[in-house]
Amino acid sequence: MNLPPIALHASTQMDNCTPEKAQWLEAAGFRQIVLARETPLEEIRAIAQTVKVPVEVFVHGALCVSYSGRCYASQHCFNRSANRGCCAQFCRLAFDLVDGKDRVLVQNAHLLSLRDMNRSQSIDEMLDAGVRSFKIEGRLKDTEYVKNVTAYYRRALDEALERRLREGKKWKGQDLGRASYGKSELSFRPQLERSFNRGFTEYFLHGRTEQPVANFTSPKAMGALIGHVGKVRSRSFQIELTQQAPSPITAGDGLCFIDRKEGTLQGFRVNRAEGNEVFPNRMPRLVPGMKLYRSLDFAFNQQLAKPTARRTLQTDWTLRETAEGFAIDVRDESGTHISRQFAYPHEASRSPQRAAIERQLSKLGDTPYVLRSLTIDWQEERFIPASQLAAWRRDCVETLQRAHRMNYQRDYAGKVNHELLTQLTPERLDFTANVANHLARKFYTEHGTEQLAPAFELEEPRGALIMTCKHCIRKSLHLCKKEDRSVPDPLFLRLPDGRRFPLQFDCRRCEMKVYAEKD
Template identity: 45%
Template sequence: MSSQTPRYSIELLAPARNAEIGICAINHGADAVYIGASSHGARAAAGNSVEDIARLCNYAHQFGTRVYVTVNTLIYPSELKEVEKLIGRLYRVGVDALIVQDPGILRLDIPPIALHASTQCDIRTPEKARFFQDLGFSQIVLPREMTLEEIRAVRAATSVPLEGFVHGALCVSYSGQCYASLHCGGRSANRGECAQICRLPYDLIDGRGRVLAKGKHLLSLHDLNRLDDLPAMIDAGISSLKIEGRLKDEAYVKNTVSAYDRMLRKMGVERTSAGTVEREFTPDVSRSFNRGFTTHFLYDPRATGVAAHESPKSLGAEIGKVQSIRGNRIELQRPALLANGDGLNFLFRDKTVGFRVNRFEPPKTIICTGHNAPEGLKPGTILRRNADKRFADILAAPSTARRTIPLTLTLRRNGDSLILDDASGAAAAIDFPKADEARTPQADARRRVIAKLGDTPYSLLQLTDMLGNEFVPASVLTRLRRELTETLSDAMACSMKRELRAPEKADAIWPEGTSLPPEANIANPLAEQVMRSHGVTGTIERAPEAGGSPAAVMTMRYCLRRELGRCLLTEAGREWPEPLTLIGAPRPLTLRFDCARCLMQVL
């Protein structure tokens, strides 16, 4: 980044399916969590009551950790008042910001809560990013598909923090531009009801009717993993590092958040929240659910190897090759260390076949359940582990990490007052005249009392005791400790003043023309008002969810031709005549290739 580009402290942003998982994410190192409200949260299966969100806010704010709530679906006219009331309630319980898609929210009668522009807003260009900043959005979530160069261009054009995905499932289409669920079944991803059309198996048919691929998951991508790319992303201008996964379980969140927190601490970057984490395990993202990993298009907009055509399931890491089979006994060549209860799988006739390890006899023998090995298993077959029993048991423990704010304290006397102060400047004082010297050493006993911080977010890192051998009752020290922790918590609460929404600039102009197609996702009159007030004077077509007809069902940077080595700009590509069609969804899907912009569309 240039010296003129703003730099922000780094935020590790974690998903929370519910308040318990949100608290778990905080305990394992998250600087912020995002969670769905009871409605309009883009994940219909991950809604939460306002009361639960309030509980999460109260816990998070002890560490300076922020809570963002997703209200990022399109809003129908009949729902505007309901959303208005919901936002008011969320603000009153302490939510720090909303992640939103529908611009109509700007015209609701709501408190001045900060707004973040969701990835559903499809902000791919510097001009569009600047427009959303000028509307008053205080953080912008960028598409997963963007390259480092494209991120730098957005960073140079804006001054608000930029949020980028670092880990988790990948949508094949640009977010906000996927209408496949609506097209095939009447559900809508922009309404929180994605039907996972991209994870289905397909046959690929060319213009001559030839079957080019059969039963392959041709639109299913690997999972994102940018653990080793954090320095590059931060250097390009990303300050909020987002882990995908509001439908993921607690074990996944523990492991993934821990891996990224540990990497950021190793890098020594300044963070947006306080505290250190002590873990009872070593994180390893390869041992949690994943479809294989990719950095996507971070370094190359024409990257290949980003798709998982064999299966949309978690296959796991290779653990060995079958050497021989005898009944239900499987001998492996140089296997990894297995455990009873591990889940293994292999590919057979283009399908994933899974089975459990009933018993493992080191160094290389698996005993299967039943009398025989699974059908299709034979010598030479590669086995993978997609359920790691030993690691799962570790993560299932009720306490796998403890987060505290370490204190460096000084205990001293000033006249008739005892003072306990922290290196940050906070202090507590109690009137207690000096007593006689004790007959036995007192420093260790005083330290034990002051270190009893278990019901607080604090831990004792260092105590400088300047009282010599003076006797001080434990009750006095306990009172002094409690007063100091209350002072520290009050100071944290004061520092957690919520960012208010920036004013909307009247001269902000929509950068993509004076008319809006259905893909602009305008679903209510208030959203239309916003766009009319910012340069849209022509036709505004309704969002597909409100009756509009999009030009494409999906638009994506991923290109199936390129992935399969059949780019239209090559001789090999021209051997597959147009149109290419995917058969496997409720409706046939025709592919269109925009070679000028290197995009693929599904029609």
């Protein structure tokens, strides 16, 4: 295809979870590959060893229950294509789980609703496996969420890279370093549990473990467990905070709990708090001992609503005496360097000038730079007026900024290996190849594909596979056939309007498949 010469990144929507697919993408000219969220560490390592282009993985945020790029549920049910950015959140709906005789096994539960990903404790392992870019899911997230989560992972990744340098760890014989320069100074302590979350999971990074990946109770944010209900009064209650609670309850907080009668998530706002005595805006139906979660941390969000970070580049300045006047050399931590010559008469000074010069040159204000060091090289003390130093400083900063723009190296499109691409392209492709236009069809046929089905959005197959999931409802409900052969079969998901979706369980691959019911 005749595309602009820009670097192409293979989205996770392209269903990238095997070394073979990664090799195909590299041959097609992609410069970076975003892997499927379900990809375990060992497969990540195998993919990173197979290709030369950087591998990117998700590290935090909301999860899709189906392999991305292989979910057609939203299109099937609501005519809104997830592959076109219009997902209607089918997986966050409540379902009944029924057997072949329509007997209800589980009623009105969010059986496809996953927790949020949090792999903050496995950054070192992912670096060891060859990950070169970490992706944070952030669709529709607010400013406070973005500030907190990005700051947390920036700090965690910097610490991991420093550990690798100290321990002499390398990847393919090379040290790993940051892809950017500068340091951010924060006015707050990043804490992941204090921002929007549905509970956390590492989501199959270490394979299938006992750690739950779904939350059948609610698709909404619950936040962190902060305590238990103590004594309940008519208009207030006491809370027994856990030792892990990051801060006391304050007015404006949002708290929630699981209603024991209905089994649903209920929430309320705090009008005021006096020590451990909490006064809600409306008194909920609470029972002593009930777990309480903080879904909205009002004080923390207020803190994040203010300016919270400043990112700066360190600079080294040298002021030199020349025959015609003075010169200033500036080098920042990225290696960008400039030198400026200034004609100015040499005037002897009766007193040391270093402090005054450093004071003027360090006034870098709202620029992205800070003064790290100053070297003065002259034959004797010289007097330079503060106004002149300020003018030279502004000139140097503007020149340094221009140098950065001129030195920027754009990443261009990779070269297509047509011979290898033809070898790797299948002869037959079904609707999951998502071929929806003549250019995509032409690309595949030119590289050897003989039978090519149209995309699901163009022609929906009868009784089509609409979801392929690593999450297994049977496993989560302890109904695995490997453990109990008497488990009912077949099983269906059923919406309140009566629509049913047959489930198929591939125990060899440990995957669950959701189908559209045949008419």
